[in-house]
Every structure is written in structure tokens, then in C-alpha cells.
Amino acid sequence: ETGVTQTPRHLVMGMTNKKSLKCEQHLGHNAMYWYKQSAKKPLELMFVYSLEERVENNSVPSRFSPECPNSSHLFLHLHTLQPEDSALYLCASSQDPHPAGETQYFGPGTRLLVL
Amino acid sequence: AQTVTQSQPEMSVQEAETVTLSCTYDTSESDYYLFWYKQPPSRQMILVIRQEAYKQQNATENRFSVNFQKAAKSFSLKISDSQLGDAAMYFCAYRPERNSGGSNYKLTFGKGTLLTVNP
Numbered sequence: 001e002t003g004v005t006q007t008p009r010h011l012v013m014g015m016t017n018k019k020s021l022k023c024e025q026h027l028g029h030n031a032m033y034w035y036k037q038s039a040k041k042p043l044e045l046m047f048v049y050s051l052e053e054r055v056e057n058n059s060v061p062s063r064f065s066p067e068c069p070n071s072s073h074l075f076l077h078l079h080t081l082q083p084e085d086s087a088l089y090l091c092a093s094s095q096d097p098h099p100a101g102e103t104q105y106f107g108p109g110t111r112l113l114v115l
Numbered sequence: 116a117q118t119v120t121q122s123q124p125e126m127s128v129q130e131a132e133t134v135t136l137s138c139t140y141d142t143s144e145s146d147y148y149l150f151w152y153k154q155p156p157s158r159q160m161i162l163v164i165r166q167e168a169y170k171q172q173n174a175t176e177n178r179f180s181v182n183f184q185k186a187a188k189s190f191s192l193k194i195s196d197s198q199l200g201d202a203a204m205y206f207c208a209y210r211p212e213r214n215s216g217g218s219n220y221k222l223t224f225g226k227g228t229l230l231t232v233n234p
Contacts, residue, residue: 003159042119043206043224056220090160097220100210101148101167104222106160 003027004107006091012113013081021076021110023091031097032074033104034066037088049074050097081114088112117142119209121225128197129233135182136192136228138207146212149183149190150222155203163205166190168212194230202232 004025013019025032034046048056049068063085065077074091088111092104118141128134140149151163166174166183173181178198182191194201207225 040226042226043208043222045221048220058221088158092160100212101165103162103165105162106152108157108159 004091004093004105006107006110008110009108010111012115013078014115015081018079020078021089023074023107025072025093025105027093027105029093029095030071031094032068033092034074034076035090035092037090037109043090048097055097083114086112086114117209117211117223119207119223119225121207121228123228125229125231127231127233130197130199132197133193133195134197134230136205136230138190138192138225140188140190140209142188142209142211144211148210148212150208151181151192152206152208153203154206164192197232199232199234202230204229
């Protein structure tokens with residue numbers, strides 16, 4: 001596998017379920033990101049990790065819990081979600097979170113539906 | 116707060132023709148980067164082109180070029196010789212060069228323009 005991969009590609013869950021999204025980057029990058037893409041809205045940055053340390057938490061509700069066990073893997077743990085959390089969740093990575101011109105490489109996303 | 120506006124929700128172009136996608140942004144920063152990302156139906160977003168605000172010369176990448184007007188805070192994308200594979204959602208994005216009382220990790224995206232290429 002090359003680039004940034006995400007599993008699962010599609011997920012349907014009830015509001016009481018607990019699930020996890022997984023992201024893996026095969027690019028040797030040091031920074032990883034979670035974004036939320038909702039219909040008719042711009043992409044929203046959720047979390048940033050640099051060398052496994054969370055450096056940005058963009059006012060995300062606690063029902064979303066990120067985990068970065070190493071620089072290649074990033075998880076998003078989900079619990080007691082709401083229907084409005086249904087969206088495409090994109091993972092991205094970059095060599096470093098700085099400089100600002102650094103290219104971010106995106107995964108294909110996980111399409112989440114909360115019933 | 117920085118905002119990015121893409122005023123064209125949808126655009127269409129004939130194959131081999133040229134199309135321009137518009138983007139405006141609002142910022143009080145002087146140093147920043149602007150990006151155009153492409154998201155094809157497969158959903159994997161990829162970088163198309165990048166512009167440093169301190170550079171006056173417009174960035175070009177093969178058939179893709181930008182018209183960067185810093186004073187007007189405008190950053191349009193021109194696609195020449197459009198191909199069927201160019202059909203996608205195009206996102207304009209902004210990121211400040213340095214912290215200014217807050218984080219500069221954040222890429223601020225516009226809502227996107229859906230480009231259709233007609234054969």
C-alpha cells in the first residue's frame with residue numbers, strides 16, 4: 001500500500017455504538033490530521049498530531065477521541081455520536097506540520113452515517 | 116478570522132477548453148500560502164497547485180495556473196485544455212505562515228466548486 005489509507009471506507013453506527021476509524025500513512029511523515037467534511041460545508045480541521053503528540057484540538061466535542069500510537073497510525077475513536085456527526089472523515093499527513101506551505105496528503109476518507 | 120469563499124458551486128467546461136475557478140479570501144496576515152486541492156469522485160483529495168503570498172509570480176503546474184491578486188485577495192485557478200479526468204470538486208485553501216496569537220496548523224477551505232467536463 002502506498003500513500004494514506006483509511007479503514008473502513010464506509011461505516012453505519014447507532015448513537016450508542018462505539019467504533020474507531022483508522023488511518024495509516026506509508027510516506028514516512030511526521031504529522032497527521034483528521035478533517036471532517038460535511039455536505040455543503042467547508043472541510044473542518046479536527047485534530048493535528050506532530051510526532052505522536054497532539055498539537056491542535058480544534059474545539060471538537062469529546063465524543064471524538066483521537067489516538068496516535070506512532071507516527072504512521074492515527075485513530076479516531078467514536079462514542080455516543082449524534083446524527084449531525086454523519087460526514088466524510090478525512091485523514092491527512094505531511095512531512096511536518098510546519099512550514100505552512102507543506103503539502104498535505106489525504107486518504108480516501110471514511111463515510112460515516114449515524115442513525 | 117480567515118475565510119475562503121468560492122462563489123461558484125458548480126462549473127462546466129467542454130473538453131479541450133479553458134475554465135477558470137474563482138476564489139477569494141479574507142485575512143489580515145501578510146505571509147501565507149494558498150492552495151487548490153482537487154477531490155475526484157474517488158474522494159482522495161490531491162494538491163493541484165500552491166502559491167506563496169510573498170511571490171508575485173503566479174504559480175503554474177502544467178495545464179494548471181493561478182491568477183494571484185494579493186491586494187484584491189483573489190486566487191483563481193485556470194485549467195487549460197480541460198480533460199475528462201479534470202472533473203472533480205475543487206477546493207481553495209489558505210494557511211498563514213506563522214502563528215498570530217493562535218495556531219497556524221489550520222488549513223481553511225472554501226466550500227468547493229464542482230467541475231464537470233463535457234466530452
